[in-house]
Amino acid sequence: MRHGCWLIGLSLALVACADQVGDEDLDDEAWLDGKGDGASGSNIAATHLDVDLAGMRAVATIELERNGNVALEIGDLEIQDVTDDRGHRKFRIVDGKLLVSRVRGPLVVGYAFRQHDNADGLLPGGSTVTWPYFCGNVFPCHAQPADGTRFSLALSGVAGDKTALYPAEIAAEAPPYQLAWAVGAYAKLELGETTAGTKVAAYYLPRGKTAATTGTRHLRAVFDWYEQTLGAYSFGREVASVSVVWGEGLFGGMEHHPMWHVAVDAMSDEVTHAHEAAHGWFGDGVRIRCWEDFVLSEGTTSYLAARALSVVAGREADVWAEYRAELDAAIAEGGAPAWPRGCNQIDILEDKLFTNLPYMQGAFFYRDVAAVVGVDVLDAVIGRFYVAHRNRAAGMQDMIDAIKADTGFDPTPIAEARLRRKF
Numbered sequence: 406m407r408h409g410c411w412l413i414g415l416s417l418a419l420v421a422c423a424d425q426v427g428d429e430d431l432d433d434e435a436w437l438d439g440k441g442d443g444a445s446g447s448n449i450a451a452t453h454l455d456v457d458l459a460g461m462r463a464v465a466t467i468e469l470e471r472n473g474n475v476a477l478e479i480g481d482l483e484i485q486d487v488t489d490d491r492g493h494r495k496f497r498i499v500d501g502k503l504l505v506s507r508v509r510g511p512l513v514v515g516y517a518f519r520q521h522d523n524a525d526g527l528l529p530g531g532s533t534v535t536w537p538y539f540c541g542n543v544f545p546c547h548a549q550p551a552d553g554t555r556f557s558l559a560l561s562g563v564a565g566d567k568t569a570l571y572p573a574e575i576a577a578e579a580p581p582y583q584l585a586w587a588v589g590a591y592a593k594l595e596l597g598e599t600t601a602g603t604k605v606a607a608y609y610l611p612r613g614k615t616a617a618t619t620g621t622r623h624l625r626a627v628f629d630w631y632e633q634t635l636g637a638y639s640f641g642r643e644v645a646s647v648s649v650v651w652g653e654g655l656f657g658g659m660e661h662h663p664m665w666h667v668a669v670d671a672m673s674d675e676v677t678h679a680h681e682a683a684h685g686w687f688g689d690g691v692r693i694r695c696w697e698d699f700v701l702s703e704g705t706t707s708y709l710a711a712r713a714l715s716v717v718a719g720r721e722a723d724v725w726a727e728y729r730a731e732l733d734a735a736i737a738e739g740g741a742p743a744w745p746r747g748c749n750q751i752d753i754l755e756d757k758l759f760t761n762l763p764y765m766q767g768a769f770f771y772r773d774v775a776a777v778v779g780v781d782v783l784d785a786v787i788g789r790f791y792v793a794h795r796n797r798a799a800g801m802q803d804m805i806d807a808i809k810a811d812t813g814f815d816p817t818p819i820a821e822a823r824l825r826r827k828f
């Protein structure tokens with residue numbers, strides 16, 4: 406009995422002693438030298454950005470999922486100061502990553518950023534694009550879409566004749582490329598409220614009113630259809646399509662919910678608005694687990710945009726005819742299979758996964774499935790899938806499994822023919 410007590414006393418003393426050593430030994434030098442296992446760093450829980458556009462400087466306050474070592478992608482940011490609960494911290498930059506060890510409490514990073522010309526950061530047109538993995542050119546981040554983060558953003562230094570459009574807060578976990586801002590001489594088009602009470606709007610640039618009015622004439626109804634068919638929207642009570650100047654040859658949009666961007670040349674195109682809005686449910690609402698699951702984001706949203714426009718605008722025949730032409734062109738051009746095997750082994754840009762194949766083969770995959778199980782039945786499967794995986798990461802295999810479990814129909818042969826095949 407006495408002996409046992411003595412042992413307990415000794416081990417407590419050792420623990421206390423180890424704790425003290427830990428305090429004095431502030432840094433993990435092996436981690437700072439880039440010799441640590443990069444994957445063992447803490448994930449990000451929340452990212453708070455305070456951006457001064459006039460000075461091109463910012464402060465990022467990053468809440469980690471746990472205290473410990475951290476490796477953040479920083480692109481070409483110029484890091485000026487790093488602090489945590491223990492004050493100024495030693496940091497190193499190795500292979501484009503900011504390494505800080507034994508972080509305690511939120512990590513606060515002061516930095517300068519630069520303008521970018523290749524759709525990989527803050528663009529000359531006044532908006533940001535960081536998809537797929539360029540968040541590090543705007544703020545310290547993990548570019549993997551599976552690592553969701555909440556966001557808050559404050560912008561200062563905006564020129565007096567312009568408006569800055571951005572969400573002050575994204576309160577549900579979002580992929581790193583979801584956050585963006587747009588600065589321009591904007592005017593607002595109110596589009597009304599959905600049944601669930603979400604306010605829908607569009608923001609257009611000078612001389613853009615006609616195109617914006619044409620492109621968003623069914624957007625409120627489209628958004629309403631998504632909410633009613635798929636489930637509650639995650640990213641706030643006010644949403645909008647925002648016209649942006651991306652530059653020559655760049656068409657389409659980007660899923661910066663709740664204020665997604667649409668290139669100025671695509672503002673009159675209803676499909677683009679409906680597609681970007683659908684990312685509130687897939688791509689943003691349900692994140693992709695691996696880059697190889699890109700089709701779960703783009704194929705699903707392409708299908709949902711066609712479904713919504715078919716229901717609310719009677720545009721089934723012409724949207725699918727347009728998709729058919731896009732599919733034929735994508736097959737002729739070739740690229741990676743729409744759904745490559747593996748997880749984060751592919752470089753989505755270098756390995757040509759970013760073609761129209763995941764978009765169009767994905768849309769036709771769902772259309773083929775709907776032809777067997779019924780369009781309304783498939784809508785319900787996609788809705789249940791969204792609710793089950795909302796604000797978390799999922800893969801395309803999960804969707805195939807859900808279709809099989811819910812309907813009894815195994816869509817694997819369709820997936821093999823459309824999504825696994827290389828053209």
Ligand SMILES: [Zn+2]
Pocket residue numbers: 660680681684702703706
């Ligand atoms: Zn998309």
